[in-house]
Amino acid sequence: MKVGTDGVLLGAWAEGGRRILDVGTGTGVIALMMAQRFADATVTAIDIDAEACAQAQENALKSPFDNRVSVVHSSVQSFAADFLEKSLKTDLLELFDSIVSNPPFFEQSLKNPDQRKATARHTDSLPFSDLFECASQLLSDDGIFSVIIPIEKLESFSSNAYLSGFYISRQCMIKTTLKKPAKRCLLAFQKHLPTSVERTEFYLQNDDGTRSDWYQNLTENFYL
Numbered sequence: 001m002k003v004g005t006d007g008v009l010l011g012a013w014a015e016g017g018r019r020i021l022d023v024g025t026g027t028g029v030i031a032l033m034m035a036q037r038f039a040d041a042t043v044t045a046i047d048i049d050a051e052a053c054a055q056a057q058e059n060a061l062k063s064p065f066d067n068r069v070s071v072v073h074s075s076v077q078s079f080a081a082d083f084l085e086k087s088l089k090t091d092l093l094e095l096f097d098s099i100v101s102n103p104p105f106f107e108q109s110l111k112n113p114d115q116r117k118a119t120a121r122h123t124d125s126l127p128f129s130d131l132f133e134c135a136s137q138l139l140s141d142d143g144i145f146s147v148i149i150p151i152e153k154l155e156s157f158s159s160n161a162y163l164s165g166f167y168i169s170r171q172c173m174i175k176t177t178l179k180k181p182a183k184r185c186l187l188a189f190q191k192h193l194p195t196s197v198e199r200t201e202f203y204l205q206n207d208d209g210t211r212s213d214w215y216q217n218l219t220e221n222f223y224l
Contacts, residue, residue, distance in 0.1 A: 003029050005204070006184060007102050008147045009174065012218045013186050014146035016041055017097020021138060023131070024048075024101055026110045028056030028069070033222060034100060035065035042068050044096075048075045048126075076126065080134040095140040101147050104133055128157055132164035136191075144169070145189040151182050161189050169194045175203040 007026070013032030018041055025045035035043045045060070047053050053073040059067040062153055072079060076115040087093040136146045145166065149157050151173070158168065170188035175181065182201065202214040211219075 003027070004102075007183070008033070008188060008219060008222065010045070010100060010102055010146065011147040012037075012222060013172065014100045015039075015144040017143065018042070019094065019096045020100065021096040022046070022100050023088045023134075024103060024126070025056050025071065026052050026069065026102075028059045029080050030060065030100055030102060031056065031071075032063055032065060032067055034098070035063070035069050036221070038045050041098075042070070044070050044072060046072045046076060046079050048073075071131050076129055076134045080137045084137060095143065096138050097140055098142045099135050099143065099145045101131065101135075101145075102146060103128070103149070118188055128160040129164070131161050132166060135189075136164050136166070139185060139191065141191055143190070146187065148184055148186050151185050154185050154187075157187070165191060167191070167193050168197055170198045171200070173199075173201040175201070177207065180204045 003217060008027045011030040014030075014034065016034055016038035020031075020034050020041050020043045022028075022043060022045040025031050026049075028045055030185045031043045031045035033202045041067075045056055047056065050073050053071050060066050060071060063069070067125065074082070080182065084093075139145055147157075160162040161168070166189040168187060170186070172186040173182040174184040174185060174186065180203075204215045205211050206212055
């Protein structure tokens with residue numbers, strides 16, 4: 001689980017801001033992409049897995065963005081609690097303009113025997129409800145919370161969003177090829193009811209296996 005298509009899509013698609021939080025950063029790919037795209041941003045990357053944090057820290061230090069990316073070993077639940085406690089003590093609540101996450105999404109399925117992979121992929125450590133509760137606490141009133149999820153989780157994920165006071169502002173359905181059904185969904189949420197919702201659908205590969213024009217244009221600044 002080093003560099004996956006899901007993370008690349010989210011890192012290239014998500015909206016940014018001056019302060020960005022990457023929840024479940026893994027090796028830091030999304031955090032680094034956000035730092036590359038938004039030159040004035042500071043990015044905080046958190047992960048519950050210590051080894052992942054070490055790899056993310058190493059990758060950040062080797063990047064041109066090391067002075068703008070900080071890595072924190074923490075669950076988002078603990079991070080939110082600590083963040084709010086510190087903010088109250090200092091009387092300075094500087095929330096995030098953008099939160100991004102490629103969250104764990106397996107709920108009732110056989111777990112990987114590798115505990116680290118199971119933690120990264122299953123919702124036991126990060127239920128959707130907890131993710132939205134923490135996002136609500138950490139995101140500014142005008143901020144955007146962006147995620148990528150499997151299409152089969154769209155209904156349950158959206159329901160948790162609405163229960164937490166979030167509204168969809170952008171929705172992008174992702175197909176592997178033109179003729180196949182959508183497999184993934186990029187979503188952007190905000191705290192205020194939008195005047196309109198941007199709904200799009202794209203595919204990643206042409207029939208000959210090359211990248212589609214949309215995917216090529218979206219990711220051209222990241223792939224070598």
